[in-house]
Amino acid sequence: MTLPPIHRDPLRQTLDQSDRATVSMAAAGDEFAEMLAGTLALPSGQAFAPVDVRPPVMHDDGLSPRHNMPTVAEPAHEIRPLAARTTRAYETTATQLPSASMPTGDLATQVAMYQEDQLLAHPGGDAYFLNDHVMGSLAAVYRPDADRSLFENRIGKDLDDVGANLLNLLKDICEGSEFTYVAEDGSLQEGKRGGLVSTVQRLGEDLLSGLTFGAYMPDGEQPPEGFVDSVAHFFKKIFYEVVVKDALVGVPQSVINIGKDAAFAAINLLQVVPDATIGHFEWGRTLTTTIFDNGQVAVDYLTDIVPGGPAWLRVHAADRGNGLGAPILYNLNTPEMGLADPRWATVRNTPFRKTIETVGSLLGDAAAGLLISSHLPSASSDQRTP
Numbered sequence: 393m394t395l396p397p398i399h400r401d402p403l404r405q406t407l408d409q410s411d412r413a414t415v416s417m418a419a420a421g422d423e424f425a426e427m428l429a430g431t432l433a434l435p436s437g438q439a440f441a442p443v444d445v446r447p448p449v450m451h452d453d454g455l456s457p458r459h460n461m462p463t464v465a466e467p468a469h470e471i472r473p474l475a476a477r478t479t480r481a482y483e484t485t486a487t488q489l490p491s492a493s494m495p496t497g498d499l500a501t502q503v504a505m506y507q508e509d510q511l512l513a514h515p516g517g518d519a520y521f522l523n524d525h526v527m528g529s530l531a532a533v534y535r536p537d538a539d540r541s542l543f544e545n546r547i548g549k550d551l552d553d554v555g556a557n558l559l560n561l562l563k564d565i566c567e568g569s570e571f572t573y574v575a576e577d578g579s580l581q582e583g584k585r586g587g588l589v590s591t592v593q594r595l596g597e598d599l600l601s602g603l604t605f606g607a608y609m610p611d612g613e614q615p616p617e618g619f620v621d622s623v624a625h626f627f628k629k630i631f632y633e634v635v636v637k638d639a640l641v642g643v644p645q646s647v648i649n650i651g652k653d654a655a656f657a658a659i660n661l662l663q664v665v666p667d668a669t670i671g672h673f674e675w676g677r678t679l680t681t682t683i684f685d686n687g688q689v690a691v692d693y694l695t696d697i698v699p700g701g702p703a704w705l706r707v708h709a710a711d712r713g714n715g716l717g718a719p720i721l722y723n724l725n726t727p728e729m730g731l732a733d734p735r736w737a738t739v740r741n742t743p744f745r746k747t748i749e750t751v752g753s754l755l756g757d758a759a760a761g762l763l764i765s766s767h768l769p770s771a772s773s774d775q776r777t778p
Contacts, residue, residue, distance in 0.1 A: 489534055489574070502744035509739055510692040511685060512572040512580070514656050515556035518549065518681040522572055523556055533572065533580060540677050546667040553660040561653035564646060565589060569653070573738040576729045583738050588646035595638035602629030644700030652695050659688055697752035699760055706735050707753040720750060 489508050494501040511517035512533070519536040540546050560569035568587035575581045597610040606616040606625045616625040663684045670676030696703035711717025717725070724746050726736055739745065 490536075492578070499744060502742040505740050505742055506745050506748075507685070507689050509574065509745075510689045512574065514560070514571070514652065514688070514692065515553040516656050516660050516688045517685050521549075523552065540671070541674075543668070543672070546671050546677070547664055550660050550664045550667055554657050557653050557657035557660060561650055561657065563587060564649040564653055568646075569649070571738075574740060581738075585649050586642060586646055588643065588650065591638060591642040591646050594642070595634055598629050598633040598638060602626050602634065641700065641705075645702070645705075648695055648698065648701055652692065655691050655695070656688060659684060659691065693748070693752065697749060697756050699756060703749040704753045704756065706739075706741075707750050709735055720754075724750065 489504075491501050491504040491508060494504060511520050512522070515522050518540065519534055519538065521533050521535055521538070538545070538549075540549070563569035564585060564587050566587045566589045568585040568590060570582050570584050572580055572582055594610070597608075600608050601610060601613075602625065605622040609615045616622045663680065666676065666680040666683075671680060693703075695701055697707075698704060706723050708719045709722060710719050711722045723741075726733075726741055726746075728742055729740055
């Protein structure tokens, strides 16, 4: 299998250090929703920019390429090009993830990076302690040398992951849960997903704002001025933000996140059994970690590629800039990191990730098409009754 080459964009974009806001996975849906709506609509108030949890690593040019993404609440300013780099900044990361010491571009390295990204996103990995922040830093969450020979350590870790995923489930029902990802400078950052209740609330606010032609406006949004702007506001709110962004993109993403949390909590609870039995032996601990860590990665992958999932959105996204990036091809040609686009802000989009997500998403499209067509009445069937 030939993997697509890594394209490195010499014109990576960044913002001044003062432009920071809360990360929201709903913003990725906003970007894709614009493509679905067929127009470059005005951005919503959902901001998307990394939140610093440790000091940024500064490069020679004094810029940190991934710490500050353009927010969608206001236009980007002082966007400056970065010089092309021949190596990834996170190859010398202080987090000491396995991929940091592996050969650049190697398939095994790309697989390791994908596994790391997935295990950092949700509690459950045996070497990933996502709830342990040391002095406000996420640097210590990956601890492969943690002592798992003790019964209480193994069972305690499993039950802690169960509780963390159940807590995330409650958060994703309401305002959204937090997650961890690898930034381009090698640091671990925190982001936040969009919750179901907050998405439905936003849908109601957008609907009310549209029906009142802007007489009611959600917090942080500017009301329309004049008759023409009010009419345009009505169509934008009702047919774009309510139907596409909130109903077709936001709600499904929130439901998928809730399903993930429940699935991971069940996996972590199931792991208690082997950890309490064969976990007394080193071979048993190794076998259990391999099976359950890989199982969690597999579940995360399958829920990413379903229609409406984050991987599915990236695969079907188009370039909004010059209009030349068609869906599927645009994702395949994105750089591994450094793309100033919130849809790719929290993933390391290696050729391996692009390949498996593209193939899986297209197969999901085909399966969905077959499912729909199987429930449609056949044109050749006789619908008459005696």
